[in-house]
Amino acid sequence: MAEITGSDVTYVPPAETEEADLYHAHSWVTKYVFSQDAKVIAIQYGATAIAVGVVGLILSSLMRLQLGFPEVFTFIEASHYYQFITMHGMIMVVYLLTALFLGAFGNYLIPLMVGARDMVFPFVNMVSYWTYLVAVLILMASFFVPGGPTGAGWTLYPPNTILPGSPGHEYGILLMLISLAVFIIGFTMGGLNYVVTVLQARTRGMTLMRMPLTIWGIFTATVLALFAFPALFVGAVMMTLDSVLGTSFFMPAIVSQGELLEYGGGSPILFQHLFWFFGHPEVYIVALPAFGIVSDLISVHARRNIFGYRMMVWAIVAIGAISFVVWAHHMYVSGMNLYFGFFFATTTLIIAIPTALKLYNWVLTLWKGNIQFTVPMLFSIAFIITFVNGGITGLFLGNATVDVPLSDTMFVVAHFHMVMGVAPMLVVFGAIYHWYPLLTGRMYNETLGRIHFWVTFLGAYAIFLPLHYIGLLGVPRRYFEMLETTYIPDSVQTLNGFVTVIAVAVALTQLVFFYNLFHSMRNGKLAERNPWKACSLEWQCAESPPGHGNFGKELPLVYRWPYDYGVPGAADDFIPQNTPPSASAPAGET
Amino acid sequence: MGLLEQLRDKPWEAAAGTVDERFGRRSVEMAAPHVGLRVFLGVATVVFCLSIIVYADRMTYGDWSVLPEPWVLWLNTAMLILSSIGLHWAQLSASRGQIDRVRDGLLIGGVFAFMFLAGQLYVSQQLVAQGYYAASNPANSFFYMLTALHAVHLFGGLVAWGRTILKVWQGVKVSDVRMTVEMCAIYWHFLLVVWFVLFGLLLFT
Numbered sequence: 039m040a041e042i043t044g045s046d047v048t049y050v051p052p053a054e055t056e057e058a059d060l061y062h063a064h065s066w067v068t069k070y071v072f073s074q075d076a077k078v079i080a081i082q083y084g085a086t087a088i089a090v091g092v093v094g095l096i097l098s099s100l101m102r103l104q105l106g107f108p109e110v111f112t113f114i115e116a117s118h119y120y121q122f123i124t125m126h127g128m129i130m131v132v133y134l135l136t137a138l139f140l141g142a143f144g145n146y147l148i149p150l151m152v153g154a155r156d157m158v159f160p161f162v163n164m165v166s167y168w169t170y171l172v173a174v175l176i177l178m179a180s181f182f183v184p185g186g187p188t189g190a191g192w193t194l195y196p197p198n199t200i201l202p203g204s205p206g207h208e209y210g211i212l213l214m215l216i217s218l219a220v221f222i223i224g225f226t227m228g229g230l231n232y233v234v235t236v237l238q239a240r241t242r243g244m245t246l247m248r249m250p251l252t253i254w255g256i257f258t259a260t261v262l263a264l265f266a267f268p269a270l271f272v273g274a275v276m277m278t279l280d281s282v283l284g285t286s287f288f289m290p291a292i293v294s295q296g297e298l299l300e301y302g303g304g305s306p307i308l309f310q311h312l313f314w315f316f317g318h319p320e321v322y323i324v325a326l327p328a329f330g331i332v333s334d335l336i337s338v339h340a341r342r343n344i345f346g347y348r349m350m351v352w353a354i355v356a357i358g359a360i361s362f363v364v365w366a367h368h369m370y371v372s373g374m375n376l377y378f379g380f381f382f383a384t385t386t387l388i389i390a391i392p393t394a395l396k397l398y399n400w401v402l403t404l405w406k407g408n409i410q411f412t413v414p415m416l417f418s419i420a421f422i423i424t425f426v427n428g429g430i431t432g433l434f435l436g437n438a439t440v441d442v443p444l445s446d447t448m449f450v451v452a453h454f455h456m457v458m459g460v461a462p463m464l465v466v467f468g469a470i471y472h473w474y475p476l477l478t479g480r481m482y483n484e485t486l487g488r489i490h491f492w493v494t495f496l497g498a499y500a501i502f503l504p505l506h507y508i509g510l511l512g513v514p515r516r517y518f519e520m521l522e523t524t525y526i527p528d529s530v531q532t533l534n535g536f537v538t539v540i541a542v543a544v545a546l547t548q549l550v551f552f553y554n555l556f557h558s559m560r561n562g563k564l565a566e567r568n569p570w571k572a573c574s575l576e577w578q579c580a581e582s583p584p585g586h587g588n589f590g591k592e593l594p595l596v597y598r599w600p601y602d603y604g605v606p607g608a609a610d611d612f613i614p615q616n617t618p619p620s621a622s623a624p625a626g627e628t
Numbered sequence: 629m630g631l632l633e634q635l636r637d638k639p640w641e642a643a644a645g646t647v648d649e650r651f652g653r654r655s656v657e658m659a660a661p662h663v664g665l666r667v668f669l670g671v672a673t674v675v676f677c678l679s680i681i682v683y684a685d686r687m688t689y690g691d692w693s694v695l696p697e698p699w700v701l702w703l704n705t706a707m708l709i710l711s712s713i714g715l716h717w718a719q720l721s722a723s724r725g726q727i728d729r730v731r732d733g734l735l736i737g738g739v740f741a742f743m744f745l746a747g748q749l750y751v752s753q754q755l756v757a758q759g760y761y762a763a764s765n766p767a768n769s770f771f772y773m774l775t776a777l778h779a780v781h782l783f784g785g786l787v788a789w790g791r792t793i794l795k796v797w798q799g800v801k802v803s804d805v806r807m808t809v810e811m812c813a814i815y816w817h818f819l820l821v822v823w824f825v826l827f828g829l830l831l832f833t
Contacts, residue, residue: 158660226671234664237655246655247637264667268675272682279773284763287686303691303766308682315678347640599639 060587061160072168074160075586076145079167081477083141086167087134090174092548094129097122099545106538108519116518117205120189123516125177127192128214131320132221133174135462139327140225140263141170143469144232144256146477150576151253153241153594155587157231166231169224173217180206180213188214191516193313196288196306200281202295212281215274222267222274232260241575243596247351248615250574250600251344254351255330258358259323266319266362273312280304307372314365321458322361326354328465329396332418334600335468336400338572339415340407341611343601345399353392360389370438371445379438386436390429397426408604408611412570413487417468420495421461428457431506446516449509452502460498467494467551474558475565476576479583482562486554490547497544504533571612574600578614631655665811669818672781676822679777680829683770687833695767697831698754704747705827711740712813712820719813722806730802730809734793737816741786748775774826778819785815 063069073079101122104114114122145163149156157163180187189205190198198204199211206214236249236257249257276287280301288309289301337344344350366374366382400422409415431453434440444450467490474482508530513520520526568577580590594616602613634655656663686692718733752772762772792808 159664226668230664230667233667234660238658238660238663240655245637245639246631246634247639264671265674268671269678272675272678275773275777276682279762279769283769285769286691286763286766287682287769300763303689305686305689308685312678312682343640348636348638351635601640 060155062586072164074156074164076149076157076160076163077584077588079163080142080145082167083137083145083170086171086174087137087142090129090178091134091138093178094126094134095545095548097126097129099542101126102538102541104518106535106541108521117186117189119518120191120516121187121205121210124189124192124194124214125180125187128218129177130459131192131324132218133177135324135458135466136225136263136320137170138466139324139462140232140256140260141167141228143252143327143331144228144260146473147252147576148232148235148256149239150579150584150588151250151574151600152236152239153244153575153589153596154235154239155589155593158234158239159231162227163231166224166228169220169227173221173224176213176217176220180210180217183209183213185210193310193317194277195313196277196280196304196309197290197292197301199277200289201292201299212278215278215281218274219271219278222271225263225267229260229264232256233264241593241596244575244615245596247348248596248599250330251333251347251350251354252327252330252574254354255327255333258354259326262319262326262358262361263323266316266323268316269312270316273309273316276312277309307369310369310372311366314368315362317368318365319358319361322357324458324462326358328421328462329354329357331469332421332465333396333400333403334574335414335418335465335472336403337601337603338472338570339410339412339418340404341410341603342403342407343599343603345402345405346395347599347601350396350399353395356392357389360385360392364389364436367436367438367441370441376438383436383438387433390433390436393429397422397429412471413482413484413491414468414472414570416488416491416495417464417471420491421464421468424456424461424464424498428453428455428461432457444509446514447509448505448513448515451515452505452509455505456498456502460502464495467491470555472570473576474555475569475582477583478559478562479565480558480560480562481565481569482558483554486550490551490554493547493550494544497540497547500540501537501544504537508533568614571610572600573598573602573612573614575615578616659807661807661811665814669815672818672822675777676825679774680825683774683829683833686766686770689766691765692767693765694833695755695760695765695771695830696758698751700747700751700754701827701830704744704751705823707740707744707747708820708823711737711744712816714738714740715809715813715816718809722802722809725802727796727802730805731793731796734789734796734809734812737812738786738789738793741782741789741816745779745782748779751775771830774829778823778826781822782819785812785819788812788815 061074063073063075068074070078073082100111100114101119103111104119145157148154177187183206185206185208187206188194188199188210190207190211194211194214200207204211236253240249276285279285280287280289284300286301286304288306289299289304290306291302292299333344333350364382364385366378367386370379370382404419431449435444435450435453471482471487474480509515511526511530513526513530520530565582567579567582570577575594575596576584578594579585579588595618596615597618598613598615600615602608602615604611605613658666714733714736716733718730718737721727721729721733752775755768755771760768760771762769788808789812792805792812795805795808
């Protein structure tokens with residue numbers, strides 16, 4: 039913790055900061071629809087991502103109804119089930135979580151937290167959102183084409199993806215591939231903005247090591263995404279050609295429905311490598327912003343500086359780098375060379391080191407902290423617990439030999455839902471509650487927030503802990519129904535029914551969240567300008583919610599890191615980043 | 629101050645409690661659009677590298693049969709080199725403040741780029757006419773895919789080129805287009821190098 043007194047430092051007087059070359063909207067349409075203001079774009083990204091996420095949530099509830107009560111909901115046919123699985127997976131991973139963390143939180147927080155007036159390329163930023171919207175619309179259109187959306191599983195493995203056995207093998211898969219390609223183009227535009235803004239548009243005094251960890255997380259995740267999405271792009275283009283032109287990039291010689299197809303010589307494994315070269319960094323594209331955000335939430339709500347800031351930064355960067363050399367641990371059962379498997383098992387275990395380091399640092403930040411059990415803090419603590427649980431099951435699956443019997447069972451489903459479904463969503467909720475006062479100028483309803491937290495948190499465990507057990511019994515994933523299978527006890531079905539009831543209840547509880555969000559926007563208590571007494575710049579704007587240009591006439595000058603909580607001798611228990619040394623010194627010491 | 633040195637900072641120490649003038653606002657001594665272009669070139673490099681890796685893997689399978697090398701491809705390569713030279717000339721002229729020569733350089737660069745694209749299209753049509761369809765062999769598939777991928781990137785560059793030359797035609801000051809011209813030239817050189825690699829792949833495999 040820094041004890042900053044006037045005598046310790048050389049005081050640099052604030053210099054004049056020039057007015058940034060800022061785009062000003064001239065009409066309602068350019069202000070709120072085709073807006074170039076990162077804050078509006080963030081809300082557009084967030085609203086679209088959450089809307090499409092609700093579709094994903096409904097699909098998961100439908101899947102659970104089938105698994106919990108087979109042959110009751112007869113309108114869910116086997117092909118529908120596979121389509122629900124596929125669309126649910128892709129929507130949640132790419133169109134919800136990636137867009138929300140980078141598109142929504144990235145756009146809202148980067149300029150505000152680094153002290154910039156806007157992103158460096160506002161027009162490109164706007165085009166990025168509209169491209170994303172087009173990608174979403176293309177994906178949603180697949181529900182309405184003949185054959186419906188693709189049902190090949192979210193991993194889109196060839197050859198079955200484009201063969202008649204899979205639902206949506208004609209139009210559904212095409213729309214999925216086109217949508218992904220469009221999404222990637224849109225994301226690249228946004229990603230360039232996030233990276234360049236962080237590197238080149240920080241305000242004076244905001245050195246790299248004074249950036250909040252939220253920004254480090256979003257920045258590193260963006261770099262990962264920029265270099266990982268091309269693999270999916272290349273795979274999507276090649277598979278589109280296989281499907282439309284009949285090329286054989288990934289398609290082997292194959293007999294389909296008694297007929298020898300014209301494909302031949304292609305390698306489905308090649309697609310798997312491309313997919314997972316994107317797919318594994320994707321886990322961290324979602325996790326790193328969550329790591330960063332949760333670090334800030336814990337620090338603010340425990341009134342303590344983050345433990346091991348520098349280590350936390352390096353851990354984020356190290357996780358990002360290592361995440362590019364672990365991809366084949368998703369492919370242990372694809373028949374790969376044993377030494378290859380050994381290599382990937384080793385790198386997978388190595389990546390656990392910086393991750394564990396972050397976990398220890400979060401716990402040590404909480405240690406002896408003045409913990410405020412606010413809703414954001416509850417979600418943050420829940421995240422730590424959930425990420426540990428999900429991470430530990432990952433150690434089993436990351437080991438080639440242990441993975442073989444567990445592969446393609448419900449254990450895998452339980453693992454990745456805990457680690458990259460539930461855990462990041464807990465952070466999303468925590469972050470929305472935390473920055474809600476900044477976004478709307480009002481406080482959310484605390485009671486409703488707590489109800490939402492406890493039902494979601496406990497509910498998630500009631501859903502996914504049993505799924506681990508079901509998976510250990512050998513129940514495979516992606517099965518429409520098991521009927522009477524000798525090695526599966528009847529109790530599994532009872533448990534599946536229980537899980538479904540809880541899952542539907544948790545899904546419905548999200549209505550409380552939405553009600554709170556919209557109701558408090560008009561009726562919530564007026565928020566103070568800095569209700570959490572946070573140090574970072576977004577809370578130090580001239581007005582709340584921040585206006586166009588973010589910081590009034592002059593950009594803030596940054597004198598310190600964003601974690602000066604409980605500084606001994608300071609007048610208050612927090613010192614904002616833009617407070618000059620002399621102003622933070624206790625009375626009599628200047 | 630180097631990037632690594634910046635990352636070794638200890639922001640919690642009292643001595644860091646000043647407005648830090650050491651590296652101002654920027655991490656890299658370059659204008660933001662230039663940094664954006666470099667990052668984009670990084671992304672494009674990954675796209676081409678991955679395509680080449682897949683190409684190298686796929687060609688080891690038994691069904692690979694080598695594609696002919698039409699002589700027009702050499703001509704197209706020359707077009708792209710001339711295009712790049714044109715853009716480079718425009719860039720040099722921009723740094724010397726000679727707006728007329730900037731216009732000429734841009735014009736040369738653009739015209740040769742369009743000729744390159746037309747040449748590529750011609751080669752594809754010739755190959756199809758000779759029965760080298762995209763689906764008939766993986767080597768053909770890769771040829772069409774890689775050349776199309778390269779052409780799309782060049783087409784994107786031509787959009788930026790179009791906006792720039794329009795500005796020059798409207799009589800703006802050279803300082804208003806200097807950075808755009810520089811960026812166009814860098815992008816063109818990058819695409820030339822990519823084409824050398826792709827063409828080399830076609831020739832030697």
